[in-house]
Amino acid sequence: MDMNSRQQNILQLVNERRTISVSELARISGVSEVTIRQDLNILEKRSYLKRIHGSAVAYESDDVDARMLTNFQLKKELAEYAASQVNDGETVFIEGGSTNALLARHLAAMKKVTLITVSHYIANLLKDTECDVIILGGLYQKNSESVVGPLTRSCIQQVHFNKAFIGIDGYIAETGFTGKDMMRCDVISAVLAKGVETIALTDSSKFGQIQPYPLASTGQINRVITDNFLSKDYQQQLRQKGIQLDLVGDDRQHAYPD
Template sequence: MNSRQQIILQMVIDQGRMSVTDLAKTTGVSEVTIRQDLNLLEKRSYLRRAHGYAVPLESDDVETRMMNNYTLKRTLAEFAATLVNDGETVFIENGSSNALLARTLAEHKRVTLITVSSYIAHLLKDTNCEVILLGGIYQKKSESMVGPLTRQFIQQVHFNKAFIGIDGFLPETGFTGRDMMRADVVNAVLEKGSEAIVLTDSSKFGAIHPYTLGPIECFSRVITDDGLNATTHQQLLDNGVQVDIVKQFPLS
């Protein structure tokens, strides 16, 4: 890895996502050269590419994921919180954007939060919010509960809205996840028939992972940023999914 590639990698890690155009301007080389650098870095498993952007490799560690593009994720979480009314019971699945949403709701709304994430439950330990942590097999890296016991607990609770994290989306596959056990938890939530809302940054669109979350008709809404391309936006609308675009803050 040469010095330019080291700079590119650090910028991607720090910002959470960088476009080929911005990387070319910052480093003073052509976009063709940047693409060659990104191909090499992706081949060596330092980052991954998605629709003209470079993004950090996914991690199951919630704290690590939260620090990637923190400002954008906080903005998404703050918008999502406006959709929740006082007195509601809300299911919040695992994930960094969902963790920020849970904290925002706990600090500003009178709600009951149901989650499978021990990380989220711990994050809210000093708030007045009522938290219901569902049991199951403890997945240590993601700090999340999974398995048949978790599915049974989900069947026994009720909630107004469910906020879901995803790992990928393509029109031919719908929403997908990287982890089989966590995908099963999401599908158990979707079977409840409550309002299901995807909360994610736009880097996840265009990616594909092994495990289906859905079908897509089970989701009522997507909250993401203005990096979502127009084609994908229209594909979601064509499938009856409402799309809320939250504008990103410009990079400083």
Template sequence: MNIRHQHIIQLVSERGSISVSELSQIASVSEVTIRQDLNVLEKGGFLRRVHGAAVAPESDDVGARMRTRYATKKRLAEHAASLVNAGEVVFIEGGSTNALLARELSERQDITIVTVSHYIATLLRDTGGDVIILGGLYQKSSESVVGPLTRICIQNLNFHKVFIGIDGWDALTGFNGRNMLRCDVVNALMAKQTHTVALTDSSKFGQIHPYPLAPECPFSHVITDSDIPDADREILAAQGLQLDIIDIV
């Protein structure tokens, strides 16, 4: 692995995604050379190629994903935390940005947090208010629970706000995910018809995964960063979603 390869891995890890043209400019080499580099790095599992860009490899390891685009995700989590009011019951579903949201809320004694994520519950074990963790089939890779028992738990609880992580969004498919059982949990949450927030960095826009999220009960609110493509922003706004675009310095 040469120095350019190492730099590409670092940029993809920090940003979550980066275009071939930008990598070409940064490295002062042709786009053909960058595409060859990306082929090599994808075979090594260091990144994943999508049309015209490279993205961080998919992983269920929440800790690893938290380190990708950390500064951006932290800003999103800070904004999301500012929306939580005293006395509320807040569901935090899972994912790296939601884990950072849990950290932001960890000192709050005046709220109750409900989650399916054992990773998030562990972050909250020594501080903050009450934490309710639901039952279900434990997915070791994501450290979350899923399945029919989890659905039953969701149906028997009420929430003021629900924060959900997504794996992808596309103008044709809408919000989508890559894990069928996790998507089933999200769809159970969406059926509660409470205030549902998609909390995600902009690298997820333009990505398509097999399983639809909330096809019948759309999100109320989307929080993402200012790198979201303008066309995607306009489509979401036209759908009537509350859209919070956070500027990243």
């Protein structure tokens, strides 16, 4: 990403608050407004954020680099825990998203596994590792750096894996798991149809959000790995659906079996 630590902190603040003034960024960062404006110029040129009337505004973007910096430490904890649930010698499908990208890096460094992915971003992260990577074909979505569509579905049907890790964009009881992107949801539905252990890896902020595209009910998400800020109501809903729930964070990890 080639950003200094101050620019990374600025981007994380912008992504978390959605909009923040130059003066507040200067106060939090302990540098002058002139320096903040220079940082924002750099970040805007790289399409990480927008500048409007003396403030920085987050992009509604699928850019994985930008999303990676939102709640980075929490996502890292989730990824490390998820990696501990994978055994040496397994073949693992990783769908995409920032937390799953961290998971892929961790697996490639720590385990002897084969990784299958639709994410060119994830495949590129692993180019200097010894891990075997199988990247599937399809229509290339430039923002998310992933492939989707009928060819991708066909590829998923042709490969075999022990576990699948997916991302979700929303969950409420009435609709179940949902996504922002219809084509990406189609890919996840193809994974669910294979009937292997499928694990949603996500931070708890996605629960309570309503997105337009439901995941097909041809298969079941077997397990959810999320942080322990997840409300008791959602914990109960997931357990009632027979979904194993792993809560991670603050050195407290709880697993609720099926």
